[in-house]
């Protein structure tokens with residue numbers, strides 16, 4: 532399976548990086564391909580290192596603007612002109628999307644994927660790994676949208692929440 536992952540480009544505390552590394556090992560040992568932003572920075576670089584070490588393949592979708600931060604060992608590297616084209620490629624190359632902890636870049640990516648899914652423009656599984664309750668606030672907001680009529684489809688048809696790396700794969704294999 533080609534699994535597109537959105538996650539932080541910054542180096543983070545062990546309580547965030549250890550679950551990300553475990554997720555990456557499961558992805559690699561499961562024979563999957565990591566599709567990601569193609570960077571060597573922070574959690575993005577750690578993820579790529581761990582997937583590669585576990586025998587998985589790497590497809591980087593890097594943007595021209597950040598090409599100086601490109602991960603050197605990807606099996607395939609795509610260079611896009613801008614962030615919009617990169618987001619389109621990250622989705623197009625995915626069989627499923629997984630979201631790890633991240634900042635504004637990650638938030639931008641997940642919002643776009645959910646908005647396109649909301650409109651029926653794709654129906655790929657989206658799983659969010661909620662490490663250390665990092666996404667509690669976002670989940671509360673999404674559940675309120677769901678409960679109060681802001682979404683055209685039930686929230687559980689748009690996204691699944693996992694608390695452990697193993698649970699991410701349970702969602703992906705039953706989706």
Ligand SMILES: C/C(=C\CNc1ncnc2c1ncn2[C@@H]1O[C@H](COP(=O)(O)O)[C@@H](O)[C@H]1O)CO
Nearest residue numbers: 537538539540568570572597633634635636637
């Ligand atoms: C940290 C620095 C540069 C960051 N370089 C990036 N390279 C590739 N992709 C990136 C980069 N920064 C953001 N992205 C994309 O957004 C997500 C991470 O952003 P966040 O704000 O950290 O959550 C990630 O999924 C990428 O696709 C300078 O040293």
